[in-house]
Amino acid sequence: MLLFPLALSAQSISVSQIDLALPDQPLAQAWGAAAANPRSVEARANVASALLSANRLQQAEWAARESVEMDPSNARAQFLLGWTLTREYRYTSETLDCLRRAAVAIPEAHLAAADVLSHQGSNAQARAEVEAYLTTGASAHRRTAQVWLKLLAN
Secondary structure, three states: OOHHHHHHHHHHOOHHHOOOOOOOOOHHHHHHHHHHOOOOHHHHHHHHHHHHHOOOHHHHHHHHHHHHHHOOOOHHHHHHHHHHHHHOOOOOHHHHHHHHHHOOOOOHHHHHHHHHHHHOOOHHHHHHHHHHHHHOOOOOOHHHHHHHHHHHOO
C-alpha cells in the first residue's frame, strides 16, 4: 500500500507542468547565429532553447550536448541539457548531475531535479530540491513548488 502514494507523487511531479518562458528567438535566427559563430556556447544554447520551445526534444538534446561539450561550466548549457533529458523521461544520474550543476545559477533546475528524484523513488531528496527552489526567492513557479511539497509529504 505504501508504493501507491510514491507512484502517485512521481506521476504528479513533472517539468511538463512548468512553462519556462524561454526566449522567443526564432529557430532560423538561432541557427544563423550559431552558424556565424560556431564556437559560441551561447549561440548553440540558443539553438537548444529554440528547439526545446518547439518541442523538438531530440534535436534540443543534440544542441544542448554540443553547448555542454564546448563549456562544461556553463550553467545554462547544463540546465538546457538536464531539462531536455527530463522532458524525454530520462531520469538518469547524468540528468541529475546536469541539473545540480545548473542549480547554482538557475533556480528552476531544482524543480527539474525534484522531478528526476521523484521518478527515481527518492522523495526525501526530491522534497529537498523543491525546498531549495523555494529558498532561492524565485517566484515564477512558487505555486507549483508548494503543490509538489504536499505531494512529496506522503
